Amino acid sequence: MSFEDIPHLPTAQQVMQSALTRGRKKASSITKRKTDTPLTLARKKERERIIAIYHDIADRLKSLPKQFPDLDTLNEFYRELLANDFSLDEYRQRLSRAQNTPRAIAAIRDSVRGKIEAAQSPQEVKQATKHFIGRTSGAVERIGDDLVWLEDVRRKLRTYPKLKELFTVCIAGFPNVGKTTLLKALTGASAEINEYAFTTKSLNLGYKQIKGRKIQFVDTPGTLNREHMNEIEMQAHLALKYVADVIVYVYDYTESYALSDQHALRAALDEHGKPVIHYLSKQDLIPDEEFARFKEEVGGLTQEELLDAIHAFVRTTRTL
Numbered sequence: 001m002s003f004e005d006i007p008h009l010p011t012a013q014q015v016m017q018s019a020l021t022r023g024r025k026k027a028s029s030i031t032k033r034k035t036d037t038p039l040t041l042a043r044k045k046e047r048e049r050i051i052a053i054y055h056d057i058a059d060r061l062k063s064l065p066k067q068f069p070d071l072d073t074l075n076e077f078y079r080e081l082l083a084n085d086f087s088l089d090e091y092r093q094r095l096s097r098a099q100n101t102p103r104a105i106a107a108i109r110d111s112v113r114g115k116i117e118a119a120q121s122p123q124e125v126k127q128a129t130k131h132f133i134g135r136t137s138g139a140v141e142r143i144g145d146d147l148v149w150l151e152d153v154r155r156k157l158r159t160y161p162k163l164k165e166l167f168t169v170c171i172a173g174f175p176n177v178g179k180t181t182l183l184k185a186l187t188g189a190s191a192e193i194n195e196y197a198f199t200t201k202s203l204n205l206g207y208k209q210i211k212g213r214k215i216q217f218v219d220t221p222g223t224l225n226r227e228h229m230n231e232i233e234m235q236a237h238l239a240l241k242y243v244a245d246v247i248v249y250v251y252d253y254t255e256s257y258a259l260s261d262q263h264a265l266r267a268a269l270d271e272h273g274k275p276v277i278h279y280l281s282k283q284d285l286i287p288d289e290e291f292a293r294f295k296e297e298v299g300g301l302t303q304e305e306l307l308d309a310i311h312a313f314v315r316t317t318r319t320l
């Protein structure tokens with residue numbers, strides 16, 4: 001899902017400025033006809049002005065719930081990420097307050113329209129418009145904080161990984177074991193690889209067709225199975241929990257992480273209840289007999305075998 005298309009939210013002041021400009025343009029486009037008296041002309045202009053002001057505000061605010069994600073249908077991965085950064089109740093409240101503002105302004109517009117029709121002089125007509133603008137500004141200012149808050153949400157949403165609704169393989173394992181290298185080898189995705197740990201600071205995504213089916217690969221940052229997760233560890237955790245159809249767990253016999261720790265992290269993945277395929281990285285660095293031992297112990301695979309193993313799950317899983 002991509003949140004890139006949510007338009008930037010204006011401030012309350014910008015909403016009013018834009019609406020007043022549109023109202024001014026509309027009013028000045030009304031020209032005097034022969035039959036017009038100053039009073040009928042003023043009525044026409046001000047009637048059109050308040051309608052234009054209303055529409056300018058309503059166009060922006062009414063569409064907000066369509067632009068922002070609907071929490072009821074949003075994928076749990078994003079919903080939990082969002083809940084980690086903002087209160088979801090507040091999100092609902094602020095969004096609906098902004099969305100409902102046009103209704104309040106429509107009521108002001110309708111009552112002021114009556115005043116315009118009943119006015120006995122151009123001054124009285126102008127007075128009615130002034131009244132409309134004053135009350136409308138008040139209504140817009142009251143959602144000023146909501147607009148600023150929602151703009152913060154919008155900016156945050158843009159930073160979330162852009163996952164697609166595809167069969168997904170998450171690559172997990174200790175830092176520096178070669179997860180990103182594997183992603184690159186499998187999918188050709190460009191991502192940073194380094195000889196030091198914690199290179200990957202966001203979820204790297206890669207795509208590959210396996211026997212005619214497009215598969216999404218998610219390279220998670222190396223986690224240390226900590227209780228308190230930072231933002232990226234949280235993303236990795238949620239991807240494993242909600243997005244992964246299959247997990248590839250990368251073992252590394254050359255790294256400093258004790259094999260017992262690597263087994264412990266592997267065992268922790270069982271909480272997600274997903275199939276886990278074991279892969280041994282840096283196979284070129286270890287003697288054949290050690291690879292044979294790994295194969296025996298945890299069922300290590302070559303990259304070709306890994307793709308076949310993934311494909312076996314694609315065939316048996318119907319997530320799409």
Ligand SMILES: Nc1nc2c(ncn2[C@@H]2O[C@H](COP(=O)(O)OP(=O)(O)OP(=O)(O)O)[C@@H](O)[C@H]2O)c(=O)[nH]1
Nearest residue numbers: 175176177178179180181195197198199200222282
């Ligand atoms: N010789 C050899 N080196 C490898 C292999 N796979 C990874 N490496 C090296 O191991 C180091 C770490 O690789 P990465 O792919 O960045 O490891 P990572 O698991 O993504 O690391 P983090 O993102 O920090 O968790 C790099 O120096 C890689 O070049 C391999 O199969 N053979």
Ligand SMILES: [Mg+2]
Nearest residue numbers: 179180199200
């Ligand atoms: Mg990495």
